[in-house]
Amino acid sequence: MVLLIIAITLGNVVSLVIFLGSKRFWTPQGYLKASLALADIAVGVLVIPYSVHREIQVVLQGEDYNQDQSEEVWRFHPCHVIGPIFAGCTFVSITTIFLLSIERSITVLRPLHKNIVVTKKRTLGLILFSWLLCFFLALVPLLFSRDITLEYNPCSRMCNYAFSPPHQSSDLNILLLFPAFDFSLLGGTLVINLITFSAIRQFCNIRKRLAESETQRISNSPSFSDIRAAKTIVILTLSFSVSFGPVAVFVLGSVLGYQWCDFSFYAFWILTSNSCWNVVIYSVRDRSFRRRTRELFSGKVLKDRRPSVWTERRHTTHCVAVIKDILRPQHTNSAGPAFEIF
Template sequence: MCSWCCCSLLNRIPVIAFMVILTCGVVVGNIVTVTVFLRSRQFRTPQGYLKVSLALADLMVGLLVVPFSVYTEITLMMSGTLPVWYQGYSATGGGRPWQPCKLVGVVFAGCTFVSISTIFLLTVERSVAILKPLHKDSVITRRRTFLLIFLSWVTGFLLATAPLLFSDRFVLEYNECSRMCNYAFVPQASLQSSWNILLLFPAFDFIILGSTLAINVLSFSSIRRYSKKRKFLTEVENFLGSLRPSFSDIKAAKTIAILTLIFTASFSPVAAFVVGNVIGYRWCNFSFFAFWILASNSCCNVIIYSVRDRRFRKGLHQLFHKTLHAFPEKN
């Protein structure tokens, strides 16, 4: 039996409207973010490049993953059935044609892993700036940052394809409950011999997110110690000024901590769904909310930067100011 989120035609219309709005928000927000970071010289730093990597991962979700779901839902609403190449493994057998979910599903999973690992790298970069401010420039270099960004993308997409590469018991197909391309077990596959591969996803994510939270706690403990020193040792203020982190470093650390908490909260329902799916629960309604909460996280970054980062707001203002004044000059 399908639940209300899977079968009702009336419920497809608001869902499609939500998807379209989310697509616009993710695409526009992250294009603006990337443009501000790349056009402003003050953001051409290791932290800035890491934020660009995070925005690009979110942008790929907005350009491919969500529009694909919009197209599929409109097709379902108009025809009532999925095209042959969207059907599950059991519908067409081993000779079925290639289906787009093999690309879309990997992109969504890979970009999720890239986002998590990038937030971890941002946290490490800020922790070095706070704990070792005098060594920051020598430890965090552009070359190392580009290498770490490259490794995060390669690792993320290798992990996303692991169930398909190392097991023949999984397939990517469009799920009418989550309205996304999800990993599914091939019929007659032995779950006992397959579950450990699928559980790589939540295990990796929670290890990285747990490490990120631990580093954030360490960084903020250091900030608290510096604050106490400044309060009780005002006579050596000038000396401490060269050793403590700057105000911008502290504020950036707080912003990244907020990103970490939001991403942890948005990924946790998906992790619970994956574990439940392995056990044997379908959870149709829950899967829809879990995956789309995670997808909605892709448009949160620009909002957080706009609220927390004064330099980003300034760059955003300059970008729109130049854009508005470009049209009269052409005339």
Template sequence: MLGESESTTCTVCCCTLTNKILMVVFMVLLIFAILFGNSVTLAVVFGTKHFHTPQGYLKASLAVADLAVGIFVVPLSVYAEVTLMLNGSIPEWTTRNSKNTTFHPCNFIGPMFAGCTLVSITTIFLLTVERSIAVLKPLHKESVITRKRTTILIVLSWVASFFLAVSPIMFSKEIALEYNPCSRMCNYALGATEFPSQAWNILLLFPAFDFTLLGGTMVINVISLTTIRQHSKRRKHLAETDCQSAMKPTFSDIKAAKTIGTLTVAFTASFTPIAVFVVGNVIGNEWCNFSFFAFWILTTNSCWNVIIYSVGDQKFRHRAHQLFISSQTQNAPQN
């Protein structure tokens, strides 16, 4: 719980100087990977007219959430761990929680990480719904999915996600934020030895909300991919007429649906350990080593999206390659 010192907690990543150095190197590399990958995504989406679509806006929203993790969340952990290695003692603020400090960095970083995670989940859900409409109701896609409606949904998802992220602090005096010596991140924690039922219920809002959305996302993906499979089988046996072609999802829609399906699987796999940890934590299990891997597996997901887009979307890959070649040409020395 709160107030645990560095000396009493030795995780598998931080018990020796070598492990600490490797951990910091991993964090620094992760920052660069997150910043580079999501900057490429934003450059492709905003710099290419083809991607000025509802799907493109949703991918941009997801990239912004991931960028925030790389800009705010991970650097604080790097600062705390580098300070520990150089000075031989952890920063004073890491030994206190947000209830006992006038200004605590975790008051900002904790909700930021939670809010961005929730934004990612809701955005993946919206991407899945958008692709399912394109696959199941291709004739209604343009009228149902508009850029204005998508923009409104993106704004609502950010507002709702960050409201949920700050709700534990707003609605419970027993919950505080601390720099956890196990996870090496700012986490929600209890300020009391006993676990009040109200605080228990509030903390369980996160896995309940997340798994509800992820479960719905998986179901929608299964329906969409099943429809795509049936369409592929029919296409092998039937010669499509012009009328039939107009009623079928385009090849681009099918590829995009498969890409979003891969995105969903990747996020679900990275989020599941943290959800298991939260549930285990509220019933009294500390799981110190597991918490480190759970939180950082989730964090690494912030740099995977651009790879998934590049593998699954040929146009995205081609445009990203063009941007890279263009930047190389501009940076080349002039004769």
């Protein structure tokens, strides 16, 4: 758990610094990736450390510690905060991947309209709306059912939603909202990616034919970097789908009355470990991300930033001086011309 905390926190902090600290990443796609990194940081900084704390207490005080804590589950408990954070960040991750797929689809299908449809202001508004919506959904079981609460589960080693002994079937169905929401977005994301890649395939075939006929390529086709970014979003989608699948099966089994202790542990921690895979995918797929990471750790940007500014100013001053020399009248002898023409 401690190693997972270090990997998630360090990797996503680096991603956040790169996406927000470099102007080349100040794009709608960069803001969405920064939102995804922020959700993963919350998991590494808040969710997993509490599990580490509980496991240490169990080791020091024995299994009776969990039993003593379970008797106070209906009062205020740290899980009442940690649980919604984990659920909300999970929803934010899949919602952000869905928005990334839409942004890439517009870039590929309508490259000429991208800057008009996908703007920074709209992207920031969608990010804010997605965070509010996702955390509201995380609180829905607690707001609309008195028999549902949050407690630390010794099987999954996490804060999970739990029921009081006299519960009704209608209360159980509220938890089905979580897998329904996630799978709806995942299904929509896969459909959007299929449409995007069918268009990419058509563009690639057109490029191949144009290359054979030695003519110029069409001007409204997506660039190679856009196609590579679309493939990266597909990999992120597949990674999250594989990670969320076991949790969805566990939630469905819990609603049906099954108690899968060992399975719940693997399901939740596979989903948690997905928070550090985004950085690995960026590092493998995104060349600009790798270059910016090397610059960040080597300090190259800090050394080159100030000289580049002065070089740009010097070049600008030199160009202005040349223009003045060209336009300045040159006085010559009476036999010569009045102006020297270049």
